[in-house]
Amino acid sequence: MKAELQGVSARGWICRQCGIPLEILPVDITYMGSSFQVELPRCRQCGYTFIPPDLAEGKMLEVEKILEDK
Amino acid sequence: MPLAIVFDRRIGYLFPMEQSELRAFEKRCTQEEAPACQTACPLHVDARAFCGLMAAGRLSDARKLLERSMPLADLLGRLCEGDCLAACRRAEIDAAVNMPLLERACVCFSKPAKGMLMPSTGKRVAVAGAGLSSLCLAWELGKKGHTAVIHHCQSPGGRLKSVNNAVLPEGVLADALDALTGLRVEFILVDSFSPAWRDKALEDHLALYIGLDDASVSLADFALGGISDFLTQETAMPAVFAGGAPDTPGGAPSFVRAAADGKRAAGSIIRLMQGVSPATARENEGVYKSLLHTNLEDVAPALPVIALDPDAPTEDEAVAEAARCIRCECLECVKHCVYLANYKGYPKRYAREIYNNLSVVHGLRRSNGQINSCAECGLCAAVCPNSADMGAFCASARREMARSNRMPPSAHEFALEDMAFSNAPDIAFFRHEPGASQSAWAFFPGCQLPASFPGQSADVYRHLRRHLPESGNAPKGGGGVGFFFRCCGAPARWSGRDLLTAESAASLRADWQQAGEPTLILACASCMSFFTEALPDIPVISLWDVLADLPLPEGAAAAGLDLALHDPCAARHSDVTRARVRALARQLGQEVEELSLGGALTRCCGYGGLASAANPVLGDAIALSRAKDTDRALLTWCAMCRDRLRAVGKNSLHLLDLLFPDGSAEQAATRPAPGISARQERRLSFRTTLLHDAWNENPPENAGMDSITLSMDEDTARKLDARRILRSDIKAVLLHAKDNGPQFANPDTGRSLHCLRPKQVTFWVEFTRTGDNAYDVHDAYCHRMVVPGVPGEGLDTAATCEGYSRKGGRM
Numbered sequence: 092m093k094a095e096l097q098g099v100s101a102r103g104w105i106c107r108q109c110g111i112p113l114e115i116l117p118v119d120i121t122y123m124g125s126s127f128q129v130e131l132p133r134c135r136q137c138g139y140t141f142i143p144p145d146l147a148e149g150k151m152l153e154v155e156k157i158l159e160d161k
Numbered sequence: 162m163p164l165a166i167v168f169d170r171r172i173g174y175l176f177p178m179e180q181s182e183l184r185a186f187e188k189r190c191t192q193e194e195a196p197a198c199q200t201a202c203p204l205h206v207d208a209r210a211f212c213g214l215m216a217a218g219r220l221s222d223a224r225k226l227l228e229r230s231m232p233l234a235d236l237l238g239r240l241c242e243g244d245c246l247a248a249c250r251r252a253e254i255d256a257a258v259n260m261p262l263l264e265r266a267c268v269c270f271s272k273p274a275k276g277m278l279m280p281s282t283g284k285r286v287a288v289a290g291a292g293l294s295s296l297c298l299a300w301e302l303g304k305k306g307h308t309a310v311i312h313h314c315q316s317p318g319g320r321l322k323s324v325n326n327a328v329l330p331e332g333v334l335a336d337a338l339d340a341l342t343g344l345r346v347e348f349i350l351v352d353s354f355s356p357a358w359r360d361k362a363l364e365d366h367l368a369l370y371i372g373l374d375d376a377s378v379s380l381a382d383f384a385l386g387g388i389s390d391f392l393t394q395e396t397a398m399p400a401v402f403a404g405g406a407p408d409t410p411g412g413a414p415s416f417v418r419a420a421a422d423g424k425r426a427a428g429s430i431i432r433l434m435q436g437v438s439p440a441t442a443r444e445n446e447g448v449y450k451s452l453l454h455t456n457l458e459d460v461a462p463a464l465p466v467i468a469l470d471p472d473a474p475t476e477d478e479a480v481a482e483a484a485r486c487i488r489c490e491c492l493e494c495v496k497h498c499v500y501l502a503n504y505k506g507y508p509k510r511y512a513r514e515i516y517n518n519l520s521v522v523h524g525l526r527r528s529n530g531q532i533n534s535c536a537e538c539g540l541c542a543a544v545c546p547n548s549a550d551m552g553a554f555c556a557s558a559r560r561e562m563a564r565s566n567r568m569p570p571s572a573h574e575f576a577l578e579d580m581a582f583s584n585a586p587d588i589a590f591f592r593h594e595p596g597a598s599q600s601a602w603a604f605f606p607g608c609q610l611p612a613s614f615p616g617q618s619a620d621v622y623r624h625l626r627r628h629l630p631e632s633g634n635a636p637k638g639g640g641g642v643g644f645f646f647r648c649c650g651a652p653a654r655w656s657g658r659d660l661l662t663a664e665s666a667a668s669l670r671a672d673w674q675q676a677g678e679p680t681l682i683l684a685c686a687s688c689m690s691f692f693t694e695a696l697p698d699i700p701v702i703s704l705w706d707v708l709a710d711l712p713l714p715e716g717a718a719a720a721g722l723d724l725a726l727h728d729p730c731a732a733r734h735s736d737v738t739r740a741r742v743r744a745l746a747r748q749l750g751q752e753v754e755e756l757s758l759g760g761a762l763t764r765c766c767g768y769g770g771l772a773s774a775a776n777p778v779l780g781d782a783i784a785l786s787r788a789k790d791t792d793r794a795l796l797t798w799c800a801m802c803r804d805r806l807r808a809v810g811k812n813s814l815h816l817l818d819l820l821f822p823d824g825s826a827e828q829a830a831t832r833p834a835p836g837i838s839a840r841q842e843r844r845l846s847f848r849t850t851l852l853h854d855a856w857n858e859n860p861p862e863n864a865g866m867d868s869i870t871l872s873m874d875e876d877t878a879r880k881l882d883a884r885r886i887l888r889s890d891i892k893a894v895l896l897h898a899k900d901n902g903p904q905f906a907n908p909d910t911g912r913s914l915h916c917l918r919p920k921q922v923t924f925w926v927e928f929t930r931t932g933d934n935a936y937d938v939h940d941a942y943c944h945r946m947v948v949p950g951v952p953g954e955g956l957d958t959a960a961t962c963e964g965y966s967r968k969g970g971r972m
């Protein structure tokens with residue numbers, strides 16, 4: 092499940108507050124009591140994580156549905 | 162049967178659905194019953210599957226199938242008298258499928274399947290007589306590795322020896338005897354039988370079978386009275402079995418029945434050798450009447466194939482005759498329901514899968530989606546010969562899932578939030594008629610009618626106020642027509658949440674009592690069924706029953722279009738109201754086509770049971786399938802039906818479009834269905850307008866949210882609707898971004914991106930701020946997974962099912 096949620100690029104977005112580009116960094120995402128560490132574009136300073144639309148409405152949605160049926 | 166109670170670490174004790182509920186349901190569905198031909202066949206040959214293979218020209222596969230139930234098929238396949246013929250359902254249309262002809266062709270044009278010889282068990286069974294029943298018994302025993310020792314006074318074969326050569330060519334019997342020898346069957350010539358012979362045989366063997374279809378054998382020779390059980394073929398003496406005689410003394414002998422006697426006796430002897438009673442587990446072994454329901458209505462006639470030489474049919478003749486088999490099955494409900502057809506099975510199987518799904522403690526619950534996709538419309542029960550109601554079964558499963566906290570939280574979330582929205586204090590209200598201090602009636606349009614038809618909902622209220630009190634059926638005590646705006650609570654019930662349903666019903670009852678207990682005039686058929694079942698003490702009447710008794714509104718007119726009537730599925734059992742709707746159409750001079758699946762057999766639009774909420778794709782397929790039932794535009798009297806049918810491209814009118822026309826009928830029939838945001842916004846503006854127009858009230862506006870203006874193109878709006886993202890969700894994100902600054906910026910495009918988790922969902926909005934409170938929305942999306950650092954209160958609580966009660970108000 093972890094692999095399905097990775098491989099995302101920052102697509103030109105930067106952290107507005109810190110004014111720095113996003114980097115691929117590990118982050119723990121959780122749902123329905125399950126948690127995985129995945130690598131996603133994040134701001135190294137403040138930790139904001141970027142989720143693109145195709146990830147949210149694609150793989151993430153699939154994984155959510157599986158976890159809801161567990 | 163004791164209830165299995167499972168302990169689950171996450172949720173405590175889990176009470177699975179009672180097995181009796183499953184069993185009761187399974188009993189109703191006949192789809193797995195054997196067809197009439199098979200239950201009438203003494204050997205229970207699966208004629209349906211056999212015909213399928215024969216029709217496909219797969220003769221060797223057909224032969225394999227035949228040999229599974231027919232011993233010595235090479236012989237019997239040419240001789241069977243066809244007990245199935247009288248039972249074949251095809252006979253009710255033209256003529257029975259000629260199974261004897263098919264079997265003959267099959268064994269003539271195919272080779273026997275090569276079986277493996279089982280190692281010998283060393284167990285020996287004595288047989289007296291060498292007629293077909295004895296040979297079949299020996300065959301069945303031999304296949305299991307037991308040795309049958311056939312004692313005979315004449316050459317083996319009995320009646321087989323006198324069969325016409327054209328039917329049973331030279332050599333077939335000899336081949337069969339050879340095949341038996343290959344199964345270690347021994348043949349011993351004896352002079353005669355006697356009680357003493359019998360006792361000796363029983364000393365040397367484990368059992369004795371007496372084959373009465375050999376003319377040189379009779380029960381009297383063994384000093385035995387008769388057969389005591391015609392299923393097990395037992396005689397009064399233990400370990401002695403007999404069979405092969407005609408059913409009635411002096412009756413016509415039958416090869417297939419004799420063969421079946423031998424086969425069943427072999428089954429008894431095998432049980433005996435295993436140490437169990439010959440009567441064990443023999444349900445449905447004899448001939449019985451099939452319970453399988455098969456609708457013959459649409460079966461095209463096809464005359465039987467006449468073989469040029471009936472004793473030697475050609476392969477082509479057989480294939481053509483096999484194609485006449487209609488492959489009897491039920492599937493009545495599946496033929497009528499897009500949902501049932503979608504999962505490629507039938508209710509009995511689904512019920513088992515759902516039951517098993519509910520019992521899964523660790524692992525995936527694969528049927529959740531299926532359970533939540535049923536429209537609970539009841540058509541299945543209406544067309545099923547045994548009234549099997551898949552909708553009720555799914556409803557029960559949903560309640561079980563909600564009770565055990567196993568309901569996937571996303572399935573009904575939007576619908577339940579929408580219900581909470583409608584019941585929040587800044588939407589829901591009750592008022593007595595302007596100028597009155599009590600209400601004899603109250604118009605209860607439900608939450609969807611004003612969202613679809615705000616103007617006409619207000620027109621109806623005006624019409625009722627004007628005509629109802631003078632209509633002569635005012636209750637004693639007087640009082641006017643009040644107005645009651647809120648959601649009835651049907652979504653809670655559809656979602657399986659008992660607690661929420663009860664809570665919502667209690668709050669509705671309290672509001673109604675507060676209003677002085679008026680009779681509620683319900684516009685929506687789903688409200689009607691909810692009230693009838695969850696609030697039976699509240700007096701209700703259908704708006705359509707009421708309107709049919711009042712004068713037609715001014716301006717009411719026929720549409721001038723060809724219309725077909727679509728009844729909402731919730732009105733399946735409301736015969737009176739359905740008749741009143743037709744009376745109204747007649748009064749309007751509106752001719753309507755009655756759909757063959759209309760009235761009590763009407764089909765769902767996909768909204769029922771929150772099917773489209775849990776499974777939008779299937780929900781649309783359901784609506785589309787309904788739309789295709791007629792080329793005419795549809796006339797309905799349910800707001801959701803109208804909008805859902807319109808949303809899949811069907812021209813559709815609501816009865817209110819004729820009673821209170823607003824523009825031309827063509828315009829009304831093609832008016833787009835409002836999206837989810839528009840529905841909520843219309844409820845709010847309907848409330849504001851009605852309170853102002855009727856009661857001169859001016860409710861305050863929500864300053865923060867209402868000051869924001871959004872612009873987006875139509876594609877984006879449609880996309881957001883499909884993602885169930887409301888404009889109010891977007892505004893919440895934008896307000897947060899305005900106060901705190903957006904999280905991400907894109908220097909190349911100049912756009913901003915911000916996310917917020919106000920509830921169990923994180924919303925993302927990509928936007929350009931074009932003014933102080935004005936935004937271009939380029940995209941918005943959401944997810945339920947929790948990513949750290951997102952502002953908001955919506956944590957990952959593991960699906961609290963009951964968290965949708967009245968909220969403090971709109972965001």
Ligand code: SF4
Pocket residue numbers: 189190191192454491492493494495507508509544545546547548549
């Ligand atoms: S209508 Fe459906 S549920 Fe009823 S017997 Fe036939 S297949 Fe089974």
Ligand code: SF4
Pocket residue numbers: 196197198199208209212248249250251258485486487488489
């Ligand atoms: S039509 Fe076919 S399946 Fe139906 S009873 Fe006749 S042989 Fe059997």
Ligand code: SF4
Pocket residue numbers: 498499500501535536537538539540541542550551552553765
């Ligand atoms: S959608 Fe209707 S007809 Fe289909 S299974 Fe559910 S209740 Fe029965």
Ligand SMILES: [Zn+2]
Pocket residue numbers: 106107108109110134135136137138139
């Ligand atoms: Zn930062």
